[in-house]
Amino acid sequence: MANGAVRLDLDGKPIKPLTICMIGAGGFIGSHLCEKLLTETPHKVLALDVYNDKIKHLLEPDTSEWAERIQFHRINIKHDSRLEGLVKMADLTINLAAICTPADYNTRPLDTIYSNFIDALPVVSAVAVASxxxxxxxxxxxxxxxxxxxxxxxxxxxxxxxxxxxxxxxxxxxxxxxxxxxxxxxxxxxxxxxxxxxxxxxxxYCSENNKRLIHFSTCEVYGKTIGSFLPKDHPLRQDPDFYVLKEDTSPCIFGSIEKQRWSYACAKQLIERLVYAEGAENGLEFTIVRPFNWIGPRMDFIPGIDGPSEGVPRVLACFSNNLLRREPLKLVDGGESQRTFIYIKDAIEAVLLMIENPERANGHIFNVGNPNNEVTVRQLAEMMTKVYSKVSGETAIESPTIDVSSKEFYGEGYDDSDKRIPDMTIINRQLGWNPKTSLWDLLESTLTYQHRTYAEAVKKATSKPVAS
Ligand code: UDP
Structure with missing residues (x-):
């Protein structure tokens, strides 16, 4: 923490230093959350994950000013009896562990369901038992x-x-x-x-009120918008009631079973319902977070550099990879789907408010996104191409995008969310939080990071002679 001043919550009460058990601390969101907690708060982190590459800078050297406040435990939550003990040591458990790349939902549906539902069960029950x-x-x-x-x-x-x-x-x-x-x-x-x-x-179980769970879910639990079932030119498609996604009133609309894309959303919905039921029936103190396309540095991987060359990460990393390699950006099914993107650092501010204001956050489900940053995937590709030219100093290639079918890109069983605008009423009312960073600005800082981190490695990899 920068200075010794006591931190106050939103109601002006001093915040007690917490011990936080963070499951999935080594991933994209976890790494940013650890950084925030260590640099701006007095809280301690028990960081659990199978990998720690994205938080290495926080763990080394062990003489750093926050070394006393972060402990890494290499644990697979599927089968490690230490999980319960670590949850018991903590005031708050945050569960971030998940498979959350769409390329896996239809090609590895079993892993997706196991990782997002079955493997999350020990965490929910460990917190419930501890309380x-x-x-x-x-x-x-x-x-x-x-x-x-x-x-x-x-x-x-x-x-x-x-x-x-x-x-x-x-x-x-x-x-x-x-x-x-x-x-x-x-x-x-x-x-x-x-x-x-x-x-x-x-x-x-009846809760004892001092063990909390912040469970990370996903905006995918909303599935498709109601408006997507109307004819393309129907005027009600423009009516926010037909597309804005509200935590407490919007239905969750998925495709049919053979559209295995929805295996993720369905597993996530069931674990949300379980957490919610633990709260309703047994008094478990919980908060559920529904992230809407959080993006920024350290997200996913660049295929063939720090991840498998045949791997398909999410759109930010796919497009970054294409830009780094000077290849056209691939637009799935015409790039017509719409998304709202939020800068990871804005989103982490919201999570910190949840951590430090339990009375305002417990029992709630929060959309965390930026409704002002909506684009089609095609517009995203165009903006990323411009921003990358600016940060790399390289002119764009002649045909910067190319159309591909979803079957070709993702395989059988893919389906898509048409539009994702988060309603902000609940998070505004409970936590007074609003996102700040525009899409252009967040792409500029993220692509600067991508260029600095990967450009050399990609150059080396692409200049290697291909084995015959
Ligand atoms: N997408 C695309 N080209 C890519 C990667 C993704 O057109 O190289 C599209 C994808 O079909 C979806 C959107 O970009 O419509 C966002 O995909 P992402 O994988 O980031 O996750 P999602 O928002 O669907 O969970």
Whole structure:
């Protein structure tokens, strides 16, 4: 932190230094969020990821002024028992881990669904478990209960069957925050909710109010706009009610099952619903973030340089790669889809407000995007071509764009979101946040970074003789 001044939240209350467990800290968003937290706040980061290349500059040298406030843990959340302990050590867990490149949604639908739904389950349950105050459980028999209690880490448990072997009553002591809690739990109270009991435990959690989850979702959960189903020249297509995406009222509209593009949106929607249900039924304190095309330095990879040469990253990196290699930018299905792009640094400001204002952020879903930066993909290609010429000093090639079909570019099962304008009412009201950076400015700083980081490496790679 630049100076020792106490940070105040939006209501003028001092902000206590937090320990934040950040899952997926080594990715694009995580790297910017870590940077922000270390340079501008007193918070500590437990940074979890399988890779750390994008945050190396924050981890080395270990004598840096923030070395004490960041700890990297190389962890795969799919199968690492350390996850629960790290979540317990933290006040807040932020889950950023995901496969989020459209080229994977229709070609690797299983990985997409597993990574975005199944693999996210341990995180939600770890935060829910860490925030338990009261537990009501009904098991098939006492053995099942004893097994669950043992594996869930409760201590000092005694349990006895009551009335029937399907109903268990016990009291337990549980170690939490170096303090032992004693709870009497009445399984009878759960009887109504546990009517159809099987051998699996039915667990009802009640939150203790000091473990939070900020879960990163996606604007893809909205899918297509209502207006996209109207004829092309229908006047209602111009009506904001038919395209502006609102957290609390817009429907989520996906294509058919064989359009596997929507495997990502669907997995993300289900995990959102799970987090929301944990909040509604069990008091889990959560915030859900729906990013709308956040872009900036360190996003994705340049194929053949710091990622696989056959890999297809998102549009910013695809177009950057084409510009660096002096190839035409490929417009999928005519480049007619529209997107709103937001500078990563503006978006991170919004996340920091959520972190530091729990009372205003808990229980909310927030769109985080820039409705003023809307372009078609074709317009994006044209603007990037101009900006790149400016920052690189190279004139554009003669035919700067080329049309390709989505089948050719992405393969079978691709489909697209037609338009994505985020409604800003909720984030404005709760956090007073607005994006600042224009599309031109954000492209200028991002393409300056791309040119500085990759131009030499691309030149070297393209000048290598091709093996016969
Ligand atoms: N796109 C394109 N050419 C490319 C890469 C992407 O025309 O080289 C299009 C893509 O079909 C989509 C838009 O750009 O309409 C944005 O794609 P991106 O991969 O960034 O992710 P999305 O916003 O669809 O999640």
């Amino acid at each position: 338990i105050k009261t537990v009501v459980v009904r098991f098939a028999n006492a053995e099942a209960a004893a097994y669950y209690i043992a594996t869930a880490g409760f201590i000092g448990v005694s349990c006895r069957t009551r009335r029937s072997d399907a109903s268990v009553r016990w009291s337990f002591l549980r170690q939490r925050n170096e303090q032992e809690l004693t709870q009497n739990v009445d399984a009878a109270a759960a009887a109504d909710t546990c009517g159809n009991q099987t051998n699996s435990p039915f667990v009802k």
